[in-house]
Amino acid sequence: MIDVYYWTTPNGHKITIFLEETGLKYNIIPVNIGKGEQFKADFLAISPNNRIPAIVDQEPAGGGKPISVFESGAILLYLADKTGKFIAKDLRGRTAAIEWLFWQMGGLGPMAGQNNHFNVYAPEKIPYAMDRYRNEVNRLFGVMNKRLADHPYLAGEYSIADMASYPWIVPWERQGQNIADFPHLKRWFEAIKARPAVVRAYEWSPKINPGQGGIRTAEERAILFGQTAKSVERAAGAAR
Numbered sequence: 001m002i003d004v005y006y007w008t009t010p011n012g013h014k015i016t017i018f019l020e021e022t023g024l025k026y027n028i029i030p031v032n033i034g035k036g037e038q039f040k041a042d043f044l045a046i047s048p049n050n051r052i053p054a055i056v057d058q059e060p061a062g063g064g065k066p067i068s069v070f071e072s073g074a075i076l077l078y079l080a081d082k083t084g085k086f087i088a089k090d091l092r093g094r095t096a097a098i099e100w101l102f103w104q105m106g107g108l109g110p111m112a113g114q115n116n117h118f119n120v121y122a123p124e125k126i127p128y129a130m131d132r133y134r135n136e137v138n139r140l141f142g143v144m145n146k147r148l149a150d151h152p153y154l155a156g157e158y159s160i161a162d163m164a165s166y167p168w169i170v171p172w173e174r175q176g177q178n179i180a181d182f183p184h185l186k187r188w189f190e191a192i193k194a195r196p197a198v199v200r201a202y203e204w205s206p207k208i209n210p211g212q213g214g215i216r217t218a219e220e221r222a223i224l225f226g227q228t229a230k231s232v233e234r235a236a237g238a239a240r
């Protein structure tokens, strides 16, 4: 059984997609990041970066104590190695999957996050920041489109690299992009969207977070966008 510390965001969807694809048994533990639950002591103990997702594998390979993992890329790699699925076994295929997984983790995810922040959430509209991140996401969409022109999936076969990237393409309109400009990316996107496991993974959203639609209240904004080193210190102090 895998405990999944989850919220209904792109990084959360990556993990439920993998779990649905493999049929591993899992138990969702919602962490409402708009309410500050990412600062609870029991969550920080497994996810010291106060971000979802995180997992606890109650039955790690070889037995012994449960293993916790934070960072969505590390979780996907851990689960792929555990199950032997969605990462190629040969050196070249495995390297390609890791390469594109890290590309998502270091590029597409953070840039799309900042794009969303400056274009959707920022109370002050700063054209330089808005253009910078929208353009960077546009460049990354182009990189993906080029790769997918001659590969069915990012690493050749469908893999954890695709599961990491797909949830960040879902909100392409909100990202200020037009998917029709990227035909190979669009083909890939439609193929993944139609997978029954992906459909099931996204069915958690309305159950866990009904009425979701972005961060709205001033309180939520303060929790999510007002964080400094003191936020974690305060949470740790409150738990003592």
Ligand SMILES: N[C@@H](CCC(=O)N[C@@H](CS)C(=O)NCC(=O)O)C(=O)O
Pocket: 009, 010, 011, 012, 033, 038, 050, 051, 052, 053, 070, 071, 072, 073, 109, 223, 224
């Ligand atoms: N690099 C991290 C990023 C995780 C992340 O940014 N999670 C967001 C939701 S998508 C979160 O937990 N935000 C809570 C907060 O900002 O306090 C990963 O891939 O796991």
